[in-house]
Amino acid sequence: MSTSLAAILAEMKDMKGRLSRMDDLEKKCQTQEENLDELERKCKSLEAKCYSLERSIQILIKEQKWEYSAPSIPTGYWVDRGLDEGSVRAMKHLLQQMEGRTTDLRSGRNITTYLVEWLPFSVSGTTWY
Numbered sequence: 001m002s003t004s005l006a007a008i009l010a011e012m013k014d015m016k017g018r019l020s021r022m023d024d025l026e027k028k029c030q031t032q033e034e035n036l037d038e039l040e041r042k043c044k045s046l047e048a049k050c051y052s053l054e055r056s057i058q059i060l061i062k063e064q065k066w067e068y069s070a071p072s073i074p075t076g077y078w079v080d081r082g083l084d085e086g087s088v089r090a091m092k093h094l095l096q097q098m099e100g101r102t103t104d105l106r107s108g109r110n111i112t113t114y115l116v117e118w119l120p121f122s123v124s125g126t127t128w129y
Contacts, residue, residue, distance in 0.1 A: 068106075
């Protein structure tokens with residue numbers, strides 16, 4: 001009988017240990033649920049801010065009234081600096097291209113095309129586009 005009593009006492013001790021472990025796990029689970037609730041609240045708040053910022057950006061884009069404002073350079077400027085007629089035409093063409101591309105980039109048109117045309121460069125034998 002003492003053997004069965006010892007077995008019962010050992011089983012009760014084991015059950016108490018399991019019960020204590022379960023209590024610890026329940027506390028940990030409760031803490032995790034509280035953390036999850038807090039993170040969900042923060043996430044909703046951040047999503048609302050993100051939506052608001054996206055709307056603000058869309059409004060700013062729609063209301064944007066940008067125009068190319070660099071002053072025109074008269075032909076006499078180039079002639080006074082000793083450029084011949086062909087070079088003056090080339091400068092005017094270059095400035096027209098710069099204005100067109102600047103306007104396109106500013107408005108979001110053809111950005112990929114310009115990045116590929118304007119930005120290829122080589123570093124250590126690798127070409128970057």
